[in-house]
Amino acid sequence: MIPGDFIPKPTKKKLFILGFLGIGSLAGATLAVGLVVLVISAWLGLPLNVFGFNEGPTQPIAFPHTTHVQDIGLDCTFCHRNVTEGQAASIPAVGLCMTCHTTIGHDKPEVEKLLSFHKAGRPIDWVRVHRVPDHVRFVHEPHIRHFSEKNNVNPSGTCQLCHGDVGSMTKVSQVKPLKMGDCIDCHRDNDAPSDCSTCHY
Ligand code: HEC
Ligand code: HEC
Ligand code: HEC
Ligand code: HEC
Ligand code: HEC
Structure with missing residues (x-):
């Protein structure tokens, strides 16, 4: 005799309830994971990038960095010409x-x-993606110079420190918070000046 025969078959009603509980707990678990991700990313001060909420603004022309950087191999500085010379990187x-x-x-x-x-x-x-407030002074040139020398890379190899892997973005978005704490942490690590007047007018 098969032992299973002693177990009473579940009624239709029981099956329905069990199925309902199953779906319910799955939905609950998904929601909980979502909440945890939200709380952690808020806690780390990261822009929420999980569900594509932070995918960056829609531009007047859908300009793909992927095509121009990965496929044809252009340097960042080919287009952002002022980046090694001055304050703004400049858009071509x-x-x-x-x-x-x-x-x-x-x-x-x-x-x-x-x-x-x-x-x-x-x-x-073009819609601006990165912008520090008016009371803050940011200059590209010293950063590019410092990190291309320090890391022995060409100027275009320094951008990812603050902008992430733009070459793989079809739509540019901000991936680092670039808040005061981030600026100061890196300045301290690199013996760069960190008195208030370095960054504030
Ligand atoms: C050095 C050459 C070069 C320069 C400079 C250049 N592009 Fe392109 N671009 C290309 C090539 C090659 C393609 C791929 C064309 C194709 O797939 O037929 C392309 C594709 C594109 C596409 C189409 C993407 C798609 O698949 O729909 C857009 C939009 C575009 N470029 C915009 C721009 C803009 C805006 C600028 C100036 C900021 C620019 N390009 C500068 C070479 C260039
Ligand atoms: C063919 C020209 C071209 C090349 C090469 C190029 N860019 Fe761009 N870039 C643009 C244009 C046009 C925009 C404005 C539209 C946009 O945001 O997609 C832009 C926007 C950006 C922005 C956002 C600016 C803002 O408003 O905050 C960043 C950051 C950036 N590029 C970094 C890079 C980096 C890093 C590289 C090399 C890996 C690179 N770009 C290569 C043309 C180029
Ligand atoms: C140390 C961090 C840092 C590095 C390294 C860096 N950027 Fe930026 N970038 C910023 C910040 C901060 C802003 C916003 C500046 C503002 O609002 O004036 C910005 C703005 C930009 C912009 C839009 C405004 C502008 O300046 O034209 C572009 C384009 C850009 N960066 C491209 C680049 C490229 C290309 C490189 C590498 C050659 C690079 N950045 C390296 C921090 C950095
Ligand atoms: C990845 C590390 C890093 C980050 C992030 C960074 N910096 Fe810097 N910054 C440096 C270094 C290193 C120097 C010194 C470069 C040199 O002259 O050798 C510097 C220099 C500067 C200078 C020029 C100081 C002077 O007078 O010589 C200014 C202004 C500045 N940073 C502002 C900022 C601001 C504002 C932010 C944040 C939005 C920022 N930096 C983020 C590393 C960083
Ligand atoms: C390395 C660059 C850097 C240095 C050094 C620096 N700041 Fe800032 N500060 C920033 C940036 C970038 C912002 C804007 C982003 C933000 O709000 O975090 C900012 C924002 C601020 C704000 C506005 C905050 C708000 O909520 O609007 C105040 C106030 C301020 N800084 C004061 C100071 C004082 C005081 C010092 C010196 C003890 C100082 N900062 C040194 C980069 C710097």
């Missing part, structure tokens, strides 16, 4: 894009948009 003007796009990619809708900006002689109003 339409004219620089046109060195390639007078001929390349005309079958792509996003390149068509670029062509219409060029034809109209209009600049593209």
